[in-house]
Amino acid sequence: MSTAGPIALASDAADVSQTSIYDAIRHDILSGRLEANARLKISELAKQHNTSTNPIREALQQLRGEGLVLFTPNQGARVRPIDMEFVRDVAEVGYQLEPYLLKLFVETASAEDIAELERIQSEIEAINFSNKARHTELNHQFHEYMYERHYNRVAFGVWKQHREILGSISTRVPIAIGRQEAIIQEHRELIDSIKAQDVNLAVSTLNRHIQDAGRHVVDQLRINQTRSRGRNG
Amino acid sequence: MSTAGPIALASDAADVSQTSIYDAIRHDILSGRLEANARLKISELAKQHNTSTNPIREALQQLRGEGLVLFTPNQGARVRPIDMEFVRDVAEVGYQLEPYLLKLFVETASAEDIAELERIQSEIEAINFSNKARHTELNHQFHEYMYERHYNRVAFGVWKQHREILGSISTRVPIAIGRQEAIIQEHRELIDSIKAQDVNLAVSTLNRHIQDAGRHVVDQLRINQTRSRGRNG
DNA sequence: ATTTATAATTTTTCGTACATTATTCTGACG
DNA sequence: CGTCAGAATAATGTACGAAAAATTATAAAT
Numbered sequence: 261m262s263t264a265g266p267i268a269l270a271s272d273a274a275d276v277s278q279t280s281i282y283d284a285i286r287h288d289i290l291s292g293r294l295e296a297n298a299r300l301k302i303s304e305l306a307k308q309h310n311t312s313t314n315p316i317r318e319a320l321q322q323l324r325g326e327g328l329v330l331f332t333p334n335q336g337a338r339v340r341p342i343d344m345e346f347v348r349d350v351a352e353v354g355y356q357l358e359p360y361l362l363k364l365f366v367e368t369a370s371a372e373d374i375a376e377l378e379r380i381q382s383e384i385e386a387i388n389f390s391n392k393a394r395h396t397e398l399n400h401q402f403h404e405y406m407y408e409r410h411y412n413r414v415a416f417g418v419w420k421q422h423r424e425i426l427g428s429i430s431t432r433v434p435i436a437i438g439r440q441e442a443i444i445q446e447h448r449e450l451i452d453s454i455k456a457q458d459v460n461l462a463v464s465t466l467n468r469h470i471q472d473a474g475r476h477v478v479d480q481l482r483i484n485q486t487r488s489r490g491r492n493g
Numbered sequence: 494m495s496t497a498g499p500i501a502l503a504s505d506a507a508d509v510s511q512t513s514i515y516d517a518i519r520h521d522i523l524s525g526r527l528e529a530n531a532r533l534k535i536s537e538l539a540k541q542h543n544t545s546t547n548p549i550r551e552a553l554q555q556l557r558g559e560g561l562v563l564f565t566p567n568q569g570a571r572v573r574p575i576d577m578e579f580v581r582d583v584a585e586v587g588y589q590l591e592p593y594l595l596k597l598f599v600e601t602a603s604a605e606d607i608a609e610l611e612r613i614q615s616e617i618e619a620i621n622f623s624n625k626a627r628h629t630e631l632n633h634q635f636h637e638y639m640y641e642r643h644y645n646r647v648a649f650g651v652w653k654q655h656r657e658i659l660g661s662i663s664t665r666v667p668i669a670i671g672r673q674e675a676i677i678q679e680h681r682e683l684i685d686s687i688k689a690q691d692v693n694l695a696v697s698t699l700n701r702h703i704q705d706a707g708r709h710v711v712d713q714l715r716i717n718q719t720r721s722r723g724r725n726g
Numbered sequence: 727a728t729t730t731a732t733a734a735t736t737t738t739t740c741g742t743a744c745a746t747t748a749t750t751c752t753g754a755c756g
Numbered sequence: 757c758g759t760c761a762g763a764a765t766a767a768t769g770t771a772c773g774a775a776a777a778a779t780t781a782t783a784a785a786t
Contacts, residue, residue, distance in 0.1 A: 301737090313739095317740090318550055318554040319554075321555040321558070322558040324555050325555040325559040334740080334775085334777065336738070346647065352593070352645055353647055356593050357586070357590075411578075412585055415589070545743075546743095547740075547741060548740080548741070566748095566768095569767055
């Protein structure tokens, strides 16, 4: 199983003082620096973040509450593996929540809101998938902008949490050419339907968009899995 | 996913050894023993659970990750207030997820499943709201039975977590007579539509059921709030 | 000689105790 | 009545010890 080696020098080590331990570990999990099922040894993490064990323990417990870290008694913490089923499940949860969040935005969007959406969209089109991490970030912004002022903070929180998980693996998976065109097209249609204040159209466009997106990620994961299985066994 | 498990009879001080600190505090929050916004002093809690501070700190951090406890830097933890907005928000999240969970059950329910539902329902009708806590528990069982074997563990986890929050305040709020009759009626209709394998009918019945339930709780909370405002200010 | 079982050693988690730092409370003084 | 110093309280970080798990070393058996 190896992986005994020290885990690739933690988060930048420079400005650790500013960002909290929790944020750092969380980021390391979502970015993939800490890989699936990796053991999270508290003393090791304590060294990496130049702190003692208690802050680490507490951060891990918080992440446990979020479901990003798994505990086994007397054996400590492991990184929650983000496998195909998990991604599919998370995507489907988002699929249930996102239309609900969108509705209010369509009904209340101002001209400035739409302008902002178009600005983000133009940036997405400008980089045109040349930088995957940046694309994922912009895509996240596009959606988040529409929901962040929703009155339902619980729904927004759940959505965001799951979106981050989804985004974390999106960056590690290729985006097919056909899917790239579809993403841009769907975003445009979404903006148009918001402009037209057409809630139903917006929701159905969104449904198509996120369903396709989820399916695409799962498909890519399936391909990856098949490949590595071919290599190993 | 935050295996809260069956809410173990918490802090009766006798069998604290068996149930975890986390379960105990969580139960105390949801049952209302620890009321909204109450400060959670770690040394105090440590005494109450005859333990040192570290287990308390970690439990609180885990609950923070779940959103049940709020932290302010250098000021420690407080019980997340379960006010009207929060309940409404939680209810609406459930409203988005529950139909999704129900669908699969309707499509796959066996004769035994339906029999079990009818058994729970008959018990609900038998006690006929004479014991509110028991009613809440049975009602929880009724719904949980339909979803607990759903393949999407994430969705089920989110639903359950939110259901527990909702249930925790349901017990503290009266159920109007009219609402009592409606609950029984709606459950019966739900069972009938499942028997008939009618997914659409089941979903729309459920929608009505949980929407009414949520609204009822929020209404009751509003009444409570108005009353206490009359007393205090 | 290789493999399996067992014992010793190391590592790691988890609870306790203590130190430090920030906040809150209290009472004297303007 | 407000404000400000100092004491009390509580959060946050560090250090240590005991118990459990993982690992390595050693012995026995085929």
